[in-house]
Amino acid sequence: MSERILIVAIVPLSSTEARDDALRQLSFGAEHALIKEPGTSKYAIFLSRDPEKQNTIYVIEEYPFKADFDAHMALPHVQKLVSWMSATNPSPLAGTPSTHFLSLPSDDFLFSRAKVSEHKEKDPWVIIAELGYHPGGSATSIPYWQGVVSEGRENEEGTLVYGLARDSEDREKLWTVEVYESEAYLKDVHVKSTAIAESIKNTKHLRTGLTWTFLKWTDGFLHKDT
Structure with a gap:
């Protein structure tokens, strides 16, 4: 952890x-x-x-x-x-x-690109999602989520921030924090990835619910060089 x-x-x-x-x-x-x-x-x-x-x-x-x-x-x-x-x-x-x-299950479950700061004024597509799971379902889904995060980091330049984390008060609730250069990039690239398809195929039946919230970035920062 x-x-x-x-x-x-x-x-x-x-x-x-x-x-x-x-x-x-x-x-x-x-x-x-x-x-x-x-x-x-x-x-x-x-x-x-x-x-x-x-x-x-x-x-x-x-x-x-x-x-x-x-x-x-x-x-x-x-x-x-x-x-x-x-x-x-x-x-x-x-x-x-x-x-x-x-x-975060491990540090590998969250990444941000420095160029996200350049997109602040370009209205990037920001999502937070809450996913509920049946008992044991979140643990089963974690390896598939790792695949989604890795795919975003390695092959999706327009995926600017992506993270998967567990709620500290409910082990069967997971959250994603997602930022894309545009809504079109989300639909045309990220959603069509093999990693997303594998995650849905193998874990969708384990969910009890999914809630998306779509956000507009007004201020602050999502990346800081260390």
Whole structure:
């Protein structure tokens, strides 16, 4: 098991004004993380492409070690954001935020290309997916997912970020974090790969559910050279 920590945070805001306030604070945090936090490998901010969920913010974070996450959380501007979200009368939130801590089966299960940063302004196609499995199903599916990640890393230049991780609170739930140069690349190249076909053929029957969320990248970074 990798020591790297991958996080998907989902924050539903009560209004456009509250959303924009949160975006400003998160953007400051992303710039700080890029320049001054060597232990923050990813800190990217997204909005849903669903027009009914425009006030929900998604944040994808990655840290090499738990100590790096703890150091990030202790920063004054992060604590200020936490306090702001905890306010009442009125609350800026439309519901309870959720923070999903994800663990990689090994370091090989997540890659990002440096050129993803060049695509930030080009509206890349970003997906997070949640997959539920019957008991034992996630473990059976892991080798096939490794094939999908390896295929993306080695043969899909337009697959800019790809990761497969297990939910820390539910061993039978897996998540993917995916970034493609375009929706067309996803459909015309990635989905048609042999690795995807093998994964579906051998593991689809093990699933209890699959939920996709399609995101628009608004700020932050998904790759940092080390």
